[in-house]
Amino acid sequence: MPAVIPRPFKLLEELEEGEKGSGDTYTSLGLADGDDMQMVNWNGTILGPPHSVHENRIYSLRIIAPLPNPNKKTAQYPKGTPGYPVERPEVYFVNQINLPCVNPETGFVNQEQLAGVENWSQNLSMSRILIALRNSMGLPANKKRPQPAEGSTYKQ
């Protein structure tokens, strides 16, 4: 098993990339609350790819980078969950969208159905998920899907 990148290091790196805008131009990422020292709740935006129904739409997402939780024991982690980045972040669309990998009721992104991040590894990142989502929007199979009205949001 490769050495685990400590959660704060990884998240600070991702935060800096998001705030400086050094990463991808069409997606954006940042902390939901700048004072949140645990860095659990994040915001993301995706600018819809051109030549698709998503063109000129901006999708907001919320992302949860889970903390290690020794009390939450699962079949995979009998000693408690290890948290990000060993575990995937949870990603939810705030704005309604019609995509195969997105739960139409909750906006939850099923990353196992999302090309590019199906297999999570700590070398991936939250912004890679956003980029994968944007690519998915622009796929020929998805770019013409009828979409909910712009601005409509999921119930939280």
Next chain:
Amino acid sequence: MASEDTTATETEPQLSFKVKTSSDGNHSITMSAAASVLDLKNKLSGDDYEKVPAERQRLIYSGRVMKNEDPLSKYNIKTGNTIHMVKSAASNPAQTPSSGAAATGGVPRAAAGVPTNMAAGTANNPLAGLTGARYAGHMALPGAEMFGADGGMGAPPNEDQMAQMLDDPNVQQSLNEALNNPAMIDMMIQSVPGLRDNPQARQMLESPEFRQMMTNPETLRQAARMQRVMQGGGMGGAAGGFPAPGVTDTTPGANNAGTNATPNSQPPNPFAMFGAPGAGAGAAGGNPFAALMGGGGAFGRTPAQTPPAPGSAGGQGTPSAEGGAAPNPFGSMFGGGGAGGNPFAGMPPPTPEQMQQALQMMGMGGAGGPGGNLFGNLGGAASPPPPADTRPPEEQYADQLRQLNDMGFFDFDRNVAALRRSGGSVQGAIEQLLS
């Protein structure tokens, strides 16, 4: 605003940050932390910055869309950080998908959002307009099925497909519009000496009968039948006497006239009717239809590879006869391509190299001069070659490379090689990279 009044008396904390735009603009801005997002937008709308009206700007910082009424301080912008600016669509109404439904089945219309650089290098070629947004709605480009999986061009459309295309009222309209355009007529006449000296040329080209012939699918079918009959004789003979220097390419697309004469070895290329520069081999000069369907003389060599074939096959050394690589208005129409969904997506403006390929593939190379033949003349409507695309690949394929990177293909050299082979199609390149 009340908050401004209270803060104005104290020393206002200043924020220094960058604003990055979707069009690669980058501005450093210092503003009071108490200023609202709308103030920032108003500042950005100024002449010094983006000249985009505030209501069309959308600002994103750190995963959040910034609201007009919020003060900048709300967003915890740290010194040196970057706000993204996106221009919204106010002046660029979204294409309604249903608008394309009128196009006849199987023929995808040109993709919306045609890149503006598509007509690059086709200056003073009125046909360049065919690739422009003006025709985007009703100019149906040929179907994807006529091209190979890699976005390259396979066999040219057969006459049925062509006729089908001509049956489409939208295409008819486009053609008529092109022929109604005096600039188009001028170009055809000017590019062919035989017509230049003929005072009646314009009248001929503008006559309704001529137009009828050009746009009637039935005429086209007849012509194709006639061509098949005649290919063995006149055309074959003409090309037989023609050495086609430097022919090393034995791909079907590069057939010389000899092999092309084999019935059905390659579907006759109806586009040659419009396109073949200097179409019409010498032996066929007397026959309007052979010249009309001049696809037989596939002499698709670039000038660099081929001596200009002096006196070849009845050639008159006219500009249009100088090698099949003389860029063809329709060739550039296909080479330029639309974006998104279209097999030509993202193709850069055609380089001579690509033109040559395209011409070979489509059998457009014309051997010999137009012979003063009306249809040959029409075919001879060549324009001066567009400047070669000498931009480095990372620039030429910037968009595509970014997409490939996003998808996890990081090997620059392989990506470029794959994009080259696929003519700039990301999809084709991926297939290549995965194979």
